[in-house]
Amino acid sequence: MNCAEANVLLHALIDNELDAGHAREVEAHVASCPDCAARLKEYRAMREAMVGARLTESAPASLRSRIELALPATVRATAASPSWRDWLHNSWRTFAGGFTAGTALAAAVAASLVIGIMHNDQDRLITNEVVSAHLRSLQPGHLTDVQTSDQHTVKPWFNGKLDVAPPVIDLTTQGFTLIGGRLDYVNREPVATIVYQRRKHVINLFVAERMGSAGRDVKNETVQGFNVRHWREEGLDLWAVSDVNADELDEFCRKFTAALRSPSGPS
Amino acid sequence: MAGDSIGEREKALRFRDAALPYLDDVYTFARYLLRNDTDAEDATQECYLRALRHFDNYRGPAMKPWLLAILKNICHAEFARRSKAPVPAEQADNESPVDDVPMWQEPQPSPEAELLRQLDDATIRRLVAALPAAFREAIVLREISNLSYREIAEVAAVPVGTVMSRIARARSMLRAAWNTEEGSTS
Numbered sequence: 001m002n003c004a005e006a007n008v009l010l011h012a013l014i015d016n017e018l019d020a021g022h023a024r025e026v027e028a029h030v031a032s033c034p035d036c037a038a039r040l041k042e043y044r045a046m047r048e049a050m051v052g053a054r055l056t057e058s059a060p061a062s063l064r065s066r067i068e069l070a071l072p073a074t075v076r077a078t079a080a081s082p083s084w085r086d087w088l089h090n091s092w093r094t095f096a097g098g099f100t101a102g103t104a105l106a107a108a109v110a111a112s113l114v115i116g117i118m119h120n121d122q123d124r125l126i127t128n129e130v131v132s133a134h135l136r137s138l139q140p141g142h143l144t145d146v147q148t149s150d151q152h153t154v155k156p157w158f159n160g161k162l163d164v165a166p167p168v169i170d171l172t173t174q175g176f177t178l179i180g181g182r183l184d185y186v187n188r189e190p191v192a193t194i195v196y197q198r199r200k201h202v203i204n205l206f207v208a209e210r211m212g213s214a215g216r217d218v219k220n221e222t223v224q225g226f227n228v229r230h231w232r233e234e235g236l237d238l239w240a241v242s243d244v245n246a247d248e249l250d251e252f253c254r255k256f257t258a259a260l261r262s263p264s265g266p267s
Numbered sequence: 268m269a270g271d272s273i274g275e276r277e278k279a280l281r282f283r284d285a286a287l288p289y290l291d292d293v294y295t296f297a298r299y300l301l302r303n304d305t306d307a308e309d310a311t312q313e314c315y316l317r318a319l320r321h322f323d324n325y326r327g328p329a330m331k332p333w334l335l336a337i338l339k340n341i342c343h344a345e346f347a348r349r350s351k352a353p354v355p356a357e358q359a360d361n362e363s364p365v366d367d368v369p370m371w372q373e374p375q376p377s378p379e380a381e382l383l384r385q386l387d388d389a390t391i392r393r394l395v396a397a398l399p400a401a402f403r404e405a406i407v408l409r410e411i412s413n414l415s416y417r418e419i420a421e422v423a424a425v426p427v428g429t430v431m432s433r434i435a436r437a438r439s440m441l442r443a444a445w446n447t448e449e450g451s452t453s
Contacts, residue, residue: 008435015409015434017416043438045383046445050410053388055395059294063308067290067315071279124273125280 001029003036010040014047126187126211127230127239131223133184133193134204134241143202144180144195154181158192164236166192166207169259176203176252187211196252203242203252211237218253220246229253233260282322286315289331292412296335299407300342302396310345314338332418335408339422386448394444402437409434 001009006029012018013026030037137143146157155168161183170178175198182193186206196203218231227249229240240256242249293314297307314337318325325333386394395406401423408419416434420427 007439008432011435011438012416012431015416017431042383042442046438046442047410049383049386050391053386053391055295055388055392055411056291057295057298057307059290059311060304060308063294063311064287064290066308067287067312068283070312070316071283071319072275121273121276125276128273128277 001025003029003033006030006033006036007039010036011043014040014044123230127221127223127228129186130204130206130239130241131226131228133186133206134202134226135224137182137184137193137195137204138202143182145182147180149178149180151178154178154194157181158183162190162192164192164207164209166194167234167236167260168194169256171196171252171255171259174255176255198242198244198248198252201242201244203240203244203249205256206239206241208237209235218250220250231257233257278322279319282319285330286318286322286334289334290315292331293334293338296407296412297338297342299396299403299411300339300400301345306345310338310341313341317341329418331412332414332422335412335414336422336424339404339424384445384448386445390448394441394448397444398437398440402433402440405430405433406437406441 006026009018009022009026010030013023018026030040146154148154149170149172151168151170155165158166158168158181166181168178168181172178177197178194179197180195182195184191184193184206186208189208189211191206191208191211194205194207196205216232218229221228221230226241226243227246229238229249231238231253238253238256240249240253242252244252290311294307294311297310297314298304301307301310314334318334318337321337395403395411398406404423405419408414408422409416414422416427416430419430419434423430423433425433
């Protein structure tokens with residue numbers, strides 16, 4: 001191997017891109033050529049300096065939200081989310097721009113219609129994610145992060161992991177055994193999951209703040225054969241998912257809600 | 268209808284989870300290719316929109332090189348569009364495609380070159396940004412985007428052998444600039 005060849009190949013050597021045979025050839029040349037050896041050393045030092053330096057750029061936050069907004073309706077429906085406010089702002093501008101003066105009312109009506117549709121789709125999306133999380137939890141070893149029937153162990157486990165302190169209520173005496181807790185991600189937000197058991201059936205109760213658009217009335221759904229209940233109580237959004245029959249899941253929701261409302265229940 | 272929109276949204280979510288973690292990588296590459304914040308932002312946004320459109324057909328390669336290849340095509344088209352207008356000589360020089368790397372003379376290592384001069388991050392960035400387009404692209408993909416030669420070949424749409432010689436040439440030019448850089452001292 002001559003120096004001209006080595007001058008190219010020593011870079012591939014530095015980058016670990018050479019097979020063993022070529023690597024040996026380059027190393028043999030370098031061992032016998034002080035110039036190439038000095039170059040190799042210098043290039044290695046330069047590469048290390050570059051690896052150690054911060055040469056990446058951070059995409060501006062405005063670019064990130066522009067891209068998020070350009071994706072079809074992945075904005076969150078929570079009023080507190082800035083991207084949501086941006087979206088409203090943008091759609092308002094679009095509407096306002098599209099309508100001449102005097103039809104602002106029409107624009108507002110149109111905007112609220114869109115929001116209504118968004119809410120429904122958003123809810124359906126969250127329901128699907130909650131059911132996916134339920135399915136994942138049924139895989140071996142995925143059911144609980146903290147496994148205990150003691151509510152006083154489960155509740156502190158969530159401390160520091162979430163903004164919300166989820167109500168952990170032991171319903172064992174009422175036919176629903178508390179078996180533990182878990183952290184899930186729904187709609188890219190961490191949510192607390194409290195795991196109950198009814199005979200051989202698992203009930204996952206997902207607890208989040210300001211995520212769905214349910215009222216106090218329980219919404220019933222069946223998704224992929226699972227019964228899903230979604231309701232709001234004490235400012236929390238609650239989803240119960242299970243393959244127990246509908247009546248038993250309703251019973252669970254009633255008992256949980258009652259315990260949550262009772263003054264002696266956990267705060 | 269509603270089902271379609273849910274499908275679209277789920278696709279968008281999958282896409283976001285798969286592609287958005289590479290936003291900084293895409294933006295960095297765009298920034299080095301275009302050397303201008305506004306252009307880099309526009310190209311990055313266009314890259315994500317285009318990637319979403321083709322996401323249904325995406326079966327690999329890895330997400331990062333796939334995104335960077337899309338970005339590179341966007342930048343290329345942008346240069347082609349601009350080259351219809353008169354461009355400054357410095358830029359025109361960078362645009363000329365370099366498919367064959369001519370042989371070059373490696374500078375002899377200087378006796379005192381045992382120690383590489385320490386440069387701060389901003390200076391290194393400036394030196395990289397000053398390289399001619401094809402070499403800049405290769406070295407950025409290697410050192411900053413951390414791609415393999417094969418992945419670089421895919422992004423740059425050139426054979427692996429060309430990648431190898433471009434990286435060699437890029438490092439040679441960079442080293443020359445590095446050693447003549449003043450201001451920072453070791």
